[in-house]
Amino acid sequence: MKALPFVAGLMLASAAAAETPVLTVYAPDYFASEWGPGPGIEAAFEERCGCDLEYKTGELLPRLLLEGANTEADVAIGFNSDITKKARESGLFAPHGLDTSALTLPIEWNDDTFVPFNYSHTAFIYDNTKITDAPTSFDALLNAPDDLRLVLQDPRSSISGLALVLWVQQVYGEKSEEAWAKLAPKIVTVTKGWSESYGMFTDGEVDMVLSYTTSPAYHIIAEEDLTKSAAIFDEGHYFMVESAAKLKNSDQSDLADQFMAFILSEEFQTMIPTSNWSFPAALADDKWPEGFKALPVPEKVLFYSEDEAAAVRNEAIEAWRRALSQ
Missing domain, CATH: 3.40.190.10 (Periplasmic binding protein-like II)
Incomplete structure (x- = not known):
């Protein structure tokens, strides 16, 4: 019972x-x-x-x-x-x-x-104790010495990688493939996703990583580390x-x-x-x-509506692929 x-x-x-x-x-x-x-x-x-x-x-x-x-x-x-x-x-x-x-x-x-x-806005992150004259425009990045080491993400598998090719498309339009050709010698590798890229950057394997304007906030708040900065470009930044x-x-x-x-x-x-x-x-x-x-933010925001993004997405990715496969 x-x-x-x-x-x-x-x-x-x-x-x-x-x-x-x-x-x-x-x-x-x-x-x-x-x-x-x-x-x-x-x-x-x-x-x-x-x-x-x-x-x-x-x-x-x-x-x-x-x-x-x-x-x-x-x-x-x-x-x-x-x-x-x-x-x-x-x-x-x-x-x-x-x-x-x-x-x-x-x-x-x-x-x-x-x-x-x-x-957030797509941006290139760097260590401000190692790079004291970070590029202030996309053109300056393209024309930087080829020994500048960059890591990016694949636009076919990464939302940040896709944002980058759309960013380049916004800035350079029909000349996007030429822009990618200038950037290509500086690209150490292209990773499938963001985590692998950012790990390479924090491990010191590259000088700059494709990430977001908000990425330094993690280092500032969680690690009390003020050495990470986003390069802010005059042409504006692609908004996500x-x-x-x-x-x-x-x-x-x-x-x-x-x-x-x-x-x-x-x-x-x-x-x-x-x-x-x-x-x-x-x-x-x-x-x-x-x-x-405390984070610097771009004065100009670049953005495609969903219809515009759908219209240019494939060609933007193809311009990236052609330039990096040469």
């Missing part, structure tokens, strides 16, 4: 667990990792929603396109602005219905589907934004709406700088951490 209360307790606990709604959020690996913004966002949202937020990680768009209308995702977060056109055309996403007037992006953003959560969207066929529509609104909240936005090491998309700069306030 003593087992009855125990069994009853188990049944009640199981029933309570079954009644807890689950919000499934698809996210890139970096987002949900222990050093990314995901864990803090999960804990904060669960306090608000009385639900269980579960991340499923991996490549966002390929997985969603494969699963189609049968996807388990309620929300997907981590879309780069250069691939939102393909995501939008899938028909898988619902309008967010939010007031986005509080966005603090350096460009105007009018999108009824994708809600930005952070941004990451966003989230609600799945049209979500079976937790109300929770998904709550999460989309949470993205624009101050609680969410204040977690972004020191976990995703990017500028928050909806937070005034006087609320940024001190390490971010």
